[in-house]
Amino acid sequence: MFKNIKSTDTLFKKGLTIFLLAVTAIMFSSAVMAVQSLRGDTALDADANKVVKHKVDTVEGGIKRSFKLQPPMVPHTVEKYSITLKGNGCMKCHSEKAYKKEKAPKVGDSHYVDRDGKTLDTVSSRRYFCNQCHAPQVKSEPLVENVFEGI
Amino acid sequence: MGLFSKEGTFKVLFFGFVLGVIFWGGFNTAMEATNTESFCISCHEMEENVYQEYTETIHYSNRTGVRATCPDCHVPKEWVHKIIRKIKASNELYHKMLGTIDTPEKFDAKRLQLATNEWKRMLGSDSRECRNCHDFDSMDFDKQESRSADRHEEAIENEWTCIQCHKGIAHTLPEGYDPADDTPGGEETED
Numbered sequence: 001m002f003k004n005i006k007s008t009d010t011l012f013k014k015g016l017t018i019f020l021l022a023v024t025a026i027m028f029s030s031a032v033m034a035v036q037s038l039r040g041d042t043a044l045d046a047d048a049n050k051v052v053k054h055k056v057d058t059v060e061g062g063i064k065r066s067f068k069l070q071p072p073m074v075p076h077t078v079e080k081y082s083i084t085l086k087g088n089g090c091m092k093c094h095s096e097k098a099y100k101k102e103k104a105p106k107v108g109d110s111h112y113v114d115r116d117g118k119t120l121d122t123v124s125s126r127r128y129f130c131n132q133c134h135a136p137q138v139k140s141e142p143l144v145e146n147v148f149e150g151i
Numbered sequence: 152m153g154l155f156s157k158e159g160t161f162k163v164l165f166f167g168f169v170l171g172v173i174f175w176g177g178f179n180t181a182m183e184a185t186n187t188e189s190f191c192i193s194c195h196e197m198e199e200n201v202y203q204e205y206t207e208t209i210h211y212s213n214r215t216g217v218r219a220t221c222p223d224c225h226v227p228k229e230w231v232h233k234i235i236r237k238i239k240a241s242n243e244l245y246h247k248m249l250g251t252i253d254t255p256e257k258f259d260a261k262r263l264q265l266a267t268n269e270w271k272r273m274l275g276s277d278s279r280e281c282r283n284c285h286d287f288d289s290m291d292f293d294k295q296e297s298r299s300a301d302r303h304e305e306a307i308e309n310e311w312t313c314i315q316c317h318k319g320i321a322h323t324l325p326e327g328y329d330p331a332d333d334t335p336g337g338e339e340t341e342d
Binding site: 080084086091092095096097101102 | 209297301320323325328330332334336
């Protein structure tokens with residue numbers, strides 16, 4: 001019966017592989033049962049629930065901060081403004097030069113300081129990507145329960 | 152029965168009329184053929200650079216399905232203005248042959264100059280091609296965001312024209328151009 005097997009080492013390896021595969025399979029199936037994804041529990045080949053579309057909130061006068069030192073949220077749509085290597089669309093209105101004419105809030109002074117504490121003429125490269133912190137908002141229910149109360 | 156007889160005059164007039172119709176029709180058809188998007192992007196200079204950027208914008212794809220193609224913005228609709236623009240465009244054929252912008256790198260290097268040309272043209276014509284579709288009289292300021300409505304009212308008051316603010320809406324802004332330097336509105340209001 002063991003004629004074809006070259007050594008006991010190979011046999012051991014084979015057994016180990018089967019054991020590991022079985023363990024993985026069990027873990028995987030139980031994980032699938034336990035986790036309910038945000039997508040819902042529709043089968044992969046069926047259509048998921050229709051995505052509810054939300055319009056970006058336009059708030060005149062801006063959105064109030066929810067906590068101290070929160071980066072102010074963007075109270076308008078931003079899809080027409082691009083931030084690329086060549087130019088930053090947000091700075092058309094929010095720059096030092098234009099904010100008064102555009103009646104827009106000015107980029108904070110801290111954004112002109114580089115990591116060495118030097119104040120620059122233009123926005124510091126570490127603050128260049130506005131939408132890393134400042135995001136437009138939509139009126140939608142939180143996906144998970146949230147009991148945070150702002151200021 | 153010579154050329155100057157009654158019948159001869161009639162014949163000359165008739166053939167002249169027919170030939171006139173054929174030539175004029177042919178000329179117009181040929182000119183209209185150069186006024187299509189497929190003609191514009193038959194050159195790779197247009198197809199690879201500006202056309203690709205335009206397909207990302209609202210003038211290409213939007214909620215209501217109205218599209219403004221290249222000639223809608225870049226070629227005047229009225230005959231006289233159209234002919235003038237078409238004659239000036241012969242310079243573009245010359246540079247096509249020279250290969251002035253035949254790589255994306257060359258194009259980007261020239262972009263500020265090219266864009267400035269087009270901005271000047273639009274400024275000079277009071278944004279005529281924009282106004283073929285967009286008209287202050289048909290704008291409902293209540294339906295606009297407050298910041299747009301305020302600025303549009305300011306524009307009417309000061310007789311600003313579309314292109315003064317709306318640069319880089321269908322193509323990428325050129326490197327070296329800072330929109331913040333170019334914001335219309337003279338007096339700076341203190342807050």
